[in-house]
Amino acid sequence: MTSENRAKILVVDDERMNLNILSDLLIDDYKVILAKNGTQALERAWSDNPPDIILLDVMMPEMDGYTVLHKLKEDERTKNTPVIFITALDSIEDEATGLEKGAMDYIRKPFHPPIVKARIRNHLTLVRQRHLLEGLANYDALTEIPNRRNYELSVDREWRRCQRAFLPISLAMVDVDCFKQYNDNYGHTAGDVALKKVAGIISSAINRPCDLAARYGGEEFVILLPETDAYGARYLVEDIRKKVEQLEIKHEFSPINPFLTISIGGVTLIPGVTNSAEVLIESADAMMYQAKRGGKNAVIWEDMT
Incomplete structure (x- = not known):
């Protein structure tokens, strides 16, 4: 698959080491976009070249992951973009909070590479299926032009x-x-x-x-x-x-x-x-x-x- 056709993953974390780990883990299979804070994350998510999926740290200074997720869900451009929280928080209550706010999944630190890859792969499959269904819903079956x-x-x-x-x-x-x-x-x-x-x-x-x-x-x-x-x-x-x-x-x-x-x-x-x-x-x-x-x-x- 060419780099132009690879799925785009936005990784958001305020710790450089975590960005490097995830980037090295994913770069061979995906186009990886990095952001070190919430403001950068929103800028990249709302750009003309948006990500297919977002890995978002929960605990960040100035703007935490919950706030970023709320802004993403409010915007028409990104309300359907899957967000996976990456976090050191490990309580059931923390996970429930993230899922209730609209996160699709949780990945806990420290990272386990096979689990990270499997969860991303599964969610990207769902993204492709949703895009296919949306395409079918928005096009006329007979003429094959928009409906x-x-x-x-x-x-x-x-x-x-x-x-x-x-x-x-x-x-x-x-x-x-x-x-x-x-x-x-x-x-x-x-x-x-x-x-x-x-x-x-x-x-x-x-x-x-x-x-x-x-x-x-x-x-x-x-x-x-x-x-x-x-x-x-x-x-x-x-x-x-x-x-x-x-x-x-x-x-x-x-x-x-x-x-x-x-x-x-x-x-x-x-x-x-x-x-x-x-x-x-x-x-x-x-x-x-x-x-x-x-x-x-x-x-x-x-x-x-």
Whole structure:
């Protein structure tokens, strides 16, 4: 396994000897990050390169392990990061306190290398399984792009970010035109294939990490574009509309086009303090229905900035 793919372990201890022992024990199998106090631990845990698991000393000056754990659990970024306490405290009451506060396990000093390695390995297995389940829960099984749950988590986060920075945020609703007629006449298997092709066009247009294309439900998709003005957003979705039409998916039962098409409605605004992210989907949905009523295979956009 390359160093880039190895699991990252943050070791937090105010004693240099303990840091050295654990680092030497783990360095061959994991990427080890060291911190000598609670402040450093939080900085490293909340960085752009966070750890997969944290080994945290309980007894430290200034900020003890219990306080660090509390701050980790309060933060959205690290609330699910497993924390294993490393401590010389050996009473049942001390262990119960740590577990009640959210620690996943206890490793007592002095360290026993086989036990340390086994417990870390077991917890990292659980981490990988949780990530796999989260991935399955956040992606649409048919189209293999993010699902509505994924969108709802993302839009809340990006709304708050753009609100703090007073930046525009754009949202598009996409609906496949005359899809009931397509399913009724070509069958649901053909309909599933068509949806996967449309999803492929939409997702391939998304390039930035903050952007998101998701299946909203049925034949509807949503495109989230933070920090994107109305001109840029409309240009992107108009290109998507054209590329879907250029797929030339035969639809002889459509009253508007011999091929499968999509209608798109969108909105751009700057989040305010009195409204919420729901205004995005409501406004984009209204624009999408205007596109449908106006003849379909079109883009209708509202710039509310």
